[in-house]
Amino acid sequence: MNRLAVTLPGLELKNPIMPASGCFGFGKEYGNLYDLSQLGAIMIKATTEEMRYGNPTPRVAETSSGMLNAIGLQNPGLQGVLTNELPWLEKFDVPIIANVAGSETADYVEVAKQISKASNVHALELNISCPNVKCGGILFGTDPEIAKELTAAVKAVSSVPVYVKLSPNVTDIKAMALAVEAGGADGITMINTLVGMRLDEKTGKPVIANKTGGLSGPAIKPVAIRMVYEVSQVINIPIIGMGGVTCVQDVVDFMSAGASAVAVGTANFVDPFICPTIIEQLPAKLDELGVDHISELVGRSHRV
């Protein structure tokens, strides 16, 4: 028995650990460092219909136990991803979760339709929560009715299961989760970054050229845990949890809160080997907890 194997809609995961979208490019840089087949899955960088250059620099700023970023969905566009990025990943035995972004329903639908046909794309992650681009999804991510309609539109054209990435920048995360579930989502990924700002000590002006950026890293983990805890109790579809994961204990925490699998984001920038390191340490952690299979951890924070 593989104690770490997890089955989710569209995904047969060797283990529940995967790099989060935007923190792993399209895999090439990390593929030069280790065998990507070790990973449970890979959430590739957001793909939009047209190529995007993204925001001006500075695009990142460090904060206490975290960082702000406003990259602005820089990516080579749908055709670039289909021709250059996805084929390169085919040599690895790892399912790809393609992050789909856009600024209106038609873009999302077009990208979803085409990218979901790629042989190694096993699921989509609908990015309705990028805080860093104008009309870049955040509206879709903060209005439950709009989110539901978009989910349904994408679901109608996708050849693979659709996960929806929720934004934490809402008053009621449960309402958003319920809305996308009603729209037909097969799963939820959460959380995206929290909108923040850092000011320059000398000038008093925002450090990031976009002024605001998305906060990630260990600083946001308590917010993410709380949200996974709340959402997992009201929906019937699985959650891939993320937000400040840096070590094996964080993985246990997210699964205990209610996530079925866990993504690692910013920590890849600090330690590029963090995903394989966590995967290697998981069995010993299960022994320590007296757990046979990792799925036994899911939701134990609220299980009666």
Place this chain on the structure above:
Amino acid sequence: MIIQDLMTVESQQEIAKNIFEMKLTGKLVGEITSPGQFVHIRVSDSFEPLLRRPISIAEINPEKNEMTIIYRAEGRGTSLLSEKREGDTVNVLGPLGNGFPVEETLVGQTAVLIGGGIGVPPLYELSKQLTAKGVKCIHILGFESDQVVFYEEKFAALGETYIATVDGSNGTQGFVTNVMSELSHDFETFYSCGPMPMLDAVQKAYVHKKGFLSFEQRMGCGIGACFACVCHTNENATDQAYVKVCSDGPVFPAGVVQI
């Protein structure tokens, strides 16, 4: 190959005001392929600060598996790094990026090496390799003031060395460009590392010469995955062409990157 190495601090000393020279040993040194590459250093085991600090390599000694880095203790991260002592270990990722092409200057030719402030360090290993090969090196090094001048004698031992300081406390008063305009030698190539305005001035002054510039940008991952350090290129007018300073650079032929 890029590796993550727990390197040992062999020595650490303040060689000018807030400028530290640190010697580190470890197997990472064997992976360095060209002068101008950099390393990404975790200055703390905690998440405070969270990100690594990119620092250029000033000198390598492959026989001893030793490299020298020179950095300015300015913010939280580099200040913490300056507290490391002999025998401590430091988590280093590298070598990263593409360095200066030594092969672009031929034996018997002359190269001008122009550095500004904390952009000076990578030029030292470059000059060592160029002079060892039989290239004549002329160094033009700019600093704020005499208090922060470093490696003047070490550069002078390799070739003619001119210093410029903004306040005139050492060498020519003003910027490297003041020295450049009075330079009577002819040369075949130039190599430069320093702040953007300096790189811009150097590039404009030597527009008909073959040159290589090393850029600095705020970085995240250091390996090309996060897209924090992108710069526009002059390749076309679509505004879509870009390079990543960390993995495509930090050294680019002059004229490639939009300054």
